[in-house]
Amino acid sequence: MTTRKFSLFLIAGTMLFTTLAAQAQWVMVARAVSGQVQRMSNKSSNGMGYDVATVVLMANADKVYQTALASLKTNHPEITINSSDAKKHEIKFSKGDQIASMQATPLGDKLTQLVVASNLTASGDATPIVVQGVMKVCKEMNVVCTLSDQ
Secondary structure, three states, X not given: OHHHHHHHHHHHHHHHHHHHHHHXXXXXXXXXXXXXXXXXXXXXXXOOEEEEEEEEEOOOHHHHHHHHHHHHHHHOOOOEEEXXXXXXXXXXXXXXXXEEEEEEEEEEOOEEEEEXXXXXXXXXXXXXXXXXXXXXXXXXXXXXXXXXXX
């Protein structure tokens, strides 16, 4: 019976250590890419398409969401907020015929992935609304963000 308890204790301890080590590695990777804005876009021959920018921030998701929402409301009269969901940390907004969404996904207590996505239209480029939106949130969060060369 004692051997059985020892074996169970050893297995549980090993599993706990492995889980903690994997979690620590994830946090180290996230910190290494923190502030690097990644961008992906695709535009068809008719000018339609999408534009997406992402960044990992060393900040709480609630704070990122609130900062982005406040910035959109106070600093951008040309932008219309179509909906906002504090529980999902999601904001849907538009500027003319461009529509966009922003979502702050918590990766930990003080680690957040911010994603901004917009449509591309034949009449213009969504880059200002996407990349500049991410950069604005970074600046207001006092986080240095740079556009990745890819």
